[in-house]
Amino acid sequence: MTKQQATWSPYDFNGGTCVAIAGADYCVVAADTRMSTGYSILTRDYSKICKLAEKSLLASSGFQADVRALQKQLAARHLIYQHQHNKQMSCAGMAQLLSNTLYYKRFFPYYAFNVLGGLDNDGKGCVFTYDAVGSYERVGYSSQGSGAKLIMPFLDNQLKSPSPLLLPAKDAVTPLSEVEAVDLVKTAFASATERDIYTGDKLEIVILNKEGIRTEFIELRKD
DSSP, rough: OOOOOOOOOOOOOOOOOEEEOOOOSSSEEEOOOEHHHHHHHHSSSSOEEEETTTTTEEEEEEEEHHHHHHHHHHHHHHHHHHHHHHSOOOOHHHHHHHHHHHTTTTTSSEEEEEEEEEEEEEEEEEEEEEOTTSOOOEEEEEEEEEHHHHHHHHHHHOOOOOTTTSSOOOOOOOOOOHHHHHHHHHHHHHHHHHOOOTSSSEEEEEETTTEEEEEEEEOOOOO
């Protein structure tokens, strides 16, 4: 008789897709609002975008319990920073803090795939993309999550960034205007929603520029 053994995993995969695009004076961060497990939809209205600081937005897909734990840890560390320095952390500083926080948990990682977007100290858009254990890179655009393998080739085709190996180094920001970037994100998600069962319901788009932050929503497929 075959011995049966129950298995248990501390992780789940809740799906979802995140995208960020950096421009000359803006940053667009977008994510769908569907949260799933297997073939079940847990909720159709779950925001994957978190405001970490005045000029930093974090979009995360993966296991949403780990994402929440990570967001709370970053919020606590940022509060300590504000008390010690009497100012908000810069986007580059937040990027390093997120990297350190993920790497600290590398032996039992947060099952979270993150894109950090915001404005740097010069007012330029910046996007940082991560793996699960904190390795990161500043790029002009990025996508993470279940639909990333569908969206990244499309963004590469439309926005192809210069190689970081080219000298002299070129800016990673994209040449699009803010309106064009938002339209591109909408097109990318409309396409990914057709092919990925974990992406859909609604698209939340957060635009960060020198005027502040504004949010837009558009409907996606619900099946």
